[in-house]
Amino acid sequence: MTGSNQVPYLLRAARGEVLDRPPVWMMRQAGRYMKAYRDLRDKYPSFRERSEIPEVAIEVSLQPWRAFQPDGVILFSDIVTPLPGMGIDMDIAEGKGPIIADPIRTQAQVDALRPLEPEESLPFIKPILQTLRQEVGNQSTVLGFVGAPWTLAAYAVEGKGSKDYSIIKNMAFSDPTVLHQFLSKIADSIATYVRYQIDCGAQVVQLFDSWAGQLSPKDYDTFALPYQQQVVRQVRETHPDTPLILLVSGSAGVLERMGKSGVDIVTVDWSVDMADARKRLGPDMKVQGNLDPGVLFGSKAFIRDRILDTIQKAGNRGHILNLGHGVLPNTPEENVAYFFETAKQADQLLATCA
Template identity: 65%
Template sequence: MAESLPLLLRAARGETVERPPVWMMRQAGRYMKVYRDLRDRHPGFRERSENPDLSYAISMQPFEAFQPDGVILFSDILTPLPGMGIDFDIVESKGPLIEPAIRTAEQVDNLRPLEPAEALPFVGEVLTRLRQSVGNRAAVLGFAGAPWTLAAYAVEGRSSKNYAVIKAMAFQEPELLHRLLSHLADAIATYIGYQIDSGAQVVQLFDSWAGQLSPIDYDTFAAPYQKRVFDAVRASHPDTPLILYISGSAGVLERMAATGVDFVSLDWTVDMADGCARLPESVGVQGNVDPGLLFGTPEAIRERICDTVRKARGRRHILNLGHGILPGTPEENARVFFEAGKSVNDLLGATA
């Protein structure tokens, strides 16, 4: 029966639900003491994300603590890159490092097609275990990085403030960049299909750095490849809802909706009412509480959640932060966020 399916899955499919489901980007991670203790014992990020026992345990930590409506795979957007021949490391306080960076036609031509079951079996194992563990108490979420963002990391070789290297490639060697983006789009579509086959019920695509593009360049280098991923996944897995998130997306919201995605995840720089007005009614909204608010008082958190949910009423809405929860956020305030989200109907009734 549909009623037995997880709330988040029902909401993402467009069904009428009793309240907006609630989960939190980066809900497994550094703000939790249990995670920091595990990190002290296993300091390598790739060990934590690619050892299935560790990834499973970390994925379950926020569910065991807060019972959100979604449990998301603990992994990284760069995880599939080695399966294509792009190795990386993640250094604490420095972020991802890719050496050598991908900058030549020969390097692009030498990239391999992604075979997730062979290259990333730990991802499938963790997702299968998560589904078995949470049953219908929560939806299991998968995720992947979008082609532009993965290309930005691969070409820059690290995080960047101005993305000068990949933008130079875009404007000097656009054909080379399009070949790289095409390869990444096909690989990511395959990767998402593998996640769904392994147990993911909803999948979010992170194009974290597409907000660094002008609208005209978004139309050229990001949106077509987002759509290529979505079209391929929908052809093979038509019933799986897809979410698109871009940090700093205020200038391209309408363009995001045009990719064919089911949900647009809003960051906190857009008012929820404005975001809903700018997006077609057929597209759901996710978000968009400022993560910094979780350093505030419980009263402020509850008030903002009520404001967000009130402004999204009448739309498919998944309550979330407008970005990942910040390190140092008090765990009790994360608890307030989840509890307020689950009791939002009562809170709104009290303030009506």
């Protein structure tokens, strides 16, 4: 832990400062590719145990911090974690993801939902975030983690992950009234959850609208964007200075729309060239990303070239280096280490190339 009062590097980028190099962290950096995580998983086979027992979740969150010193340390959690607090029972099956026992399909089920009370239903969040802040001090930025309304609704309506989202799209396109009410209730609860995470120590919060990229641009404007905006608007009322990041998987077709959500930083995936993303989002929007996670299976020279290419295209203001999505399970740990080392030396490497 550091006693200094400096502002953490990632927070400086999120505020739009010009920096020598971009801050760097990795989505899913705590997880399956690390031997330390797999050893812990053997001891605690349930994902909910790993993410809801504070000392275990703290350990998992800190494993990559100890190994690689990333500029961001993210709360180890899952998109669906707040659903039980709203009255939607769920479990997380290893290798399969969330399973909702009684999927939300009717007006009566939506009416029966209750507002999220994080202090009561998510008592583990506060000790996890508070401890992470104490452990990393100002050497890193602690990130919160929430699902966005459309994606949470997709899980709750489908009952599990999906390839075609036919059940929620049936609801959206044939009887949208119930779905809109559901999305609004989720947005209120997620806004409460974001504010709670900030109060517990999160310095930046990332919203995962992972499945919103499955919507056409027109439908994104109807079922995803307004509820992202609802969350952001409510958070801004009480915590106007906390930077918010939005991630949408497969977002090439809705990139500009992501910028309209009100967030400070848009995560760009690898289907968009970073220079193009900068043009499309405009000079004021900050960006995160956008390396293909598969790059980390390449040679060190290949990894270095791709990192430097992204950094050059993103520029020296308002860019957080990251993968375009989570690190893949079989990624060699030494390549992850090299990713962080290279990112932290990027200013010297670029000067050498110039």
